[in-house]
Amino acid sequence: MGYNCVVLIKQVPDTKRVTGEAMNPDGTVNRAALPAIFNPEDLYAVELALEIRDRFGGGKVTVITMGPPAACEALRQALYRGADEVVLVTDRRAAASDTLATSYILSCAVRKCGQVDVVLCGRQAIDGDTAQVGPQLAEKLNLPQVTYVEQLQDIKDGVVRIRRNVGNGYEIVEGRLPMLLTVLDTAGHPRPAAARRLMKYKKARAKLELEAAVTAEMPNATAEGKATEVARRLADLQNRGLIIHQWNLDDIKADLQWCGRDGSPTKVHRIQSVILTGKGHKGILPTDEGVAELVTELIEDHTIS
Amino acid sequence: MIEVNRRGEVWVFAEQEQNKLSEVPLELMSKGRELADQLGVKLGAVLLGESVKELARRLIAHGADTVYVSQDRRLSHYQANGYAKVVCDLIHAHKPQICLFGATAIGRDLAPRVASTMRCGLTADCTDLQIGDHELPNNEGKHENLLFQIRPAFGGNIIATIINYDRWPQMATVREGVMPLSEPDASRRGQVIDHEAGLNGFELPLKIIESVRTQRKVNLKAARIIVTGGAGVGSKDNFKLIWDLAHCLGGAVGGSRAAVDLGFVDRDHQVGQTGTTVRPALYIAVGLSGAVQHRAGMQESAKILAINTDPEAPVMQIAHYGIVGDLNVVVPKLIKAIRTGGRVAAKA
Numbered sequence: 001m002g003y004n005c006v007v008l009i010k011q012v013p014d015t016k017r018v019t020g021e022a023m024n025p026d027g028t029v030n031r032a033a034l035p036a037i038f039n040p041e042d043l044y045a046v047e048l049a050l051e052i053r054d055r056f057g058g059g060k061v062t063v064i065t066m067g068p069p070a071a072c073e074a075l076r077q078a079l080y081r082g083a084d085e086v087v088l089v090t091d092r093r094a095a096a097s098d099t100l101a102t103s104y105i106l107s108c109a110v111r112k113c114g115q116v117d118v119v120l121c122g123r124q125a126i127d128g129d130t131a132q133v134g135p136q137l138a139e140k141l142n143l144p145q146v147t148y149v150e151q152l153q154d155i156k157d158g159v160v161r162i163r164r165n166v167g168n169g170y171e172i173v174e175g176r177l178p179m180l181l182t183v184l185d186t187a188g189h190p191r192p193a194a195a196r197r198l199m200k201y202k203k204a205r206a207k208l209e210l211e212a213a214v215t216a217e218m219p220n221a222t223a224e225g226k227a228t229e230v231a232r233r234l235a236d237l238q239n240r241g242l243i244i245h246q247w248n249l250d251d252i253k254a255d256l257q258w259c260g261r262d263g264s265p266t267k268v269h270r271i272q273s274v275i276l277t278g279k280g281h282k283g284i285l286p287t288d289e290g291v292a293e294l295v296t297e298l299i300e301d302h303t304i305s
Numbered sequence: 306m307i308e309v310n311r312r313g314e315v316w317v318f319a320e321q322e323q324n325k326l327s328e329v330p331l332e333l334m335s336k337g338r339e340l341a342d343q344l345g346v347k348l349g350a351v352l353l354g355e356s357v358k359e360l361a362r363r364l365i366a367h368g369a370d371t372v373y374v375s376q377d378r379r380l381s382h383y384q385a386n387g388y389a390k391v392v393c394d395l396i397h398a399h400k401p402q403i404c405l406f407g408a409t410a411i412g413r414d415l416a417p418r419v420a421s422t423m424r425c426g427l428t429a430d431c432t433d434l435q436i437g438d439h440e441l442p443n444n445e446g447k448h449e450n451l452l453f454q455i456r457p458a459f460g461g462n463i464i465a466t467i468i469n470y471d472r473w474p475q476m477a478t479v480r481e482g483v484m485p486l487s488e489p490d491a492s493r494r495g496q497v498i499d500h501e502a503g504l505n506g507f508e509l510p511l512k513i514i515e516s517v518r519t520q521r522k523v524n525l526k527a528a529r530i531i532v533t534g535g536a537g538v539g540s541k542d543n544f545k546l547i548w549d550l551a552h553c554l555g556g557a558v559g560g561s562r563a564a565v566d567l568g569f570v571d572r573d574h575q576v577g578q579t580g581t582t583v584r585p586a587l588y589i590a591v592g593l594s595g596a597v598q599h600r601a602g603m604q605e606s607a608k609i610l611a612i613n614t615d616p617e618a619p620v621m622q623i624a625h626y627g628i629v630g631d632l633n634v635v636v637p638k639l640i641k642a643i644r645t646g647g648r649v650a651a652k653a
Contacts, residue, residue, distance in 0.1 A: 015459055099427070100426065135421070136420065139389070168519060258424075267469065273462065282627070283629070
């Protein structure tokens with residue numbers, strides 16, 4: 001019983017901490033210079049899924065991210081907070097996907113999860129701020145969408161009642177599951193990592209992570225030897241429920257024409273880093289005279305009356 | 306998707322609620338008019354609702370050559386599924402080359418659903434739109450007269466120009482308040498085309514139980530003068546200085562994100578990327594450093610006065626006037642000078 005939830009999350013560079021070093025001289029962003037964090041609004045989507053599980057009769061919470069193996073760190077954080085299963089969708093052929101291609105790939109991953117009642121996303125990610133993937137994913141999955149979710153009030157017999165914040169007001173809407181929700185950071189309070197879960201799941205790994213670890217630890221082993229060791233560790237993690245599932249585009253039966261660069265209709269024409277125009281301002285002395293002179297000037301040019 | 310169609314119109318989604326057009330679609334009309342003239346094509350407006358036809362005249366006065374009107378009881382209240390179906394049907398039927406939406410709660414809900422159905426590109430939250438050419442690398446050719454979709458990205462640290470040269474229409478949502486609103490011309494003539502919504506038997510997935518719109522406590526977009534305080538103001542009590550300065554100028558009060566997060570001022574007052582974008586005649590920035598997200602929301606102001614203790618604060622670099630000093634000293638002096646009409650107050 002209960003409702004199965006799938007949450008799509010993203011690991012993002014912390015754009016609030018951008019410093020000079022984060023910009024390359026050519027105006028592109030040096031992602032390596034920025035700390036990677038769990039996209040803030042996605043934490044609220046995970047929390048809402050956990051609440052649906054805890055309040056409405058169980059069900060499973062699966063958390064999926066698409067990204068490089070480093071994104072496993074965000075998946076482990078989801079496990080610490082209470083996710084039941086986590087999945088890394090990773091494939092070089094998915095690189096350079098725009099929001100349309102990303103939503104297509106994610107839709108293939110959600111379909112692989114079987115019966116899903118609620119699909120959840122954060123409203124938007126702080127690196128792109130587009131808020132597009134949620135509605136696009138809903139369309140790809142042929143689900144109704146409720147964006148800007150602030151509160152899930154009730155679920156009764158598969159009908160969900162939601163309060164959404166539309167900026168200049170709010171709406172209360174009702175609809176039948178399955179449904180896709182995008183969640184705001186004013187919805188509830190994400191639970192912190194639970195200490196016991198942290199102790200357990202900090203050992204959770206995806207296959208690519210194991211391969212990298214084995215290569216680092218056994219530099220002289222044959223390819224076969226490494227593969228055997230990876231298989232052994234995978235089986236061990238599997239037994240202990242510490243697996244981060246890893247899917248590529250073939251696993252989720254994605255049609256490659258809709259993935260990556262080819263699947264992305266938007267292209268970048270130009271990137272400019274924001275350079276302050278530095279037109280040079282007029283310095284005003286912080287004295288009675290300085291300030292009065294400024295005010296006189298502003299009155300004379302009719303800026304103030 | 307539709308094929309590249311050079312004769313296609315430029316379209317603006319004319320968002321309305323309760324049979325009222327907000328300023329956003331009208332701002333888009335003036336930009337849309339400019340783009341259409343540059344391309345030598347017509348400007349169309351797409352108007353959906355229950356009984357909205359009379360709004361068509363206003364859209365024509367604001368620049369539309371054609372208004373596509375779809376009226377249906379089931380379109381009375383916005384819902385993504387029904388609206389997306391009608392907009393997609395219209396795109397299939399008329400093959401516009403460009404479709405613009407406001408980056409509003411509705412536009413940002415609807416446009417991605419439409420783009421996903423059409424399998425075309427979409428750029429969110431543009432701050433500028435231009436027509437230009439794109440050269441492919443390695444001399445593989447050139448695409449002419451594309452829509453340049455210009456937007457801040459990466460938390461506002463970069464400005465990206467996005468294009469879409471093969472899977473059309475070229476779609477974008479445009480941020481509120483960045484396109485100047487032009488004067489309506491009541492003598493303009495245009496055509497109104499009725500479009501059957503075709504929602505018979507179409508089931509709307511959501512039931513709207515309650516819908517409440519609140520008036521914003523402050524209308525920053527309409528203010529000629531804005532005085533904005535930042536974290537440097539120090540406390541909610543001290544924010545009174547900002548209110549006093551705004552009052553004596555007949556201006557509105559703004560807050561940086563930090564000031565809002567610290568509870569100095571209500572979120573309705575927030576200026577910047579996540580708040581309101583403003584372009585007043587005079588913008589006074591007090592005790593705020595001018596993070597890129599903030600600058601994105603105010604740097605188009607006609608005049609900027611920055612008051613800060615730090616001469617190196619980024620806001621100083623976009624300011625026209627800078628006062629380096631303690632705001633607790635400078636702001637009272639400024640208020641006094643304004644009250645006395647710019648004369649130096651008599652020394653005590």
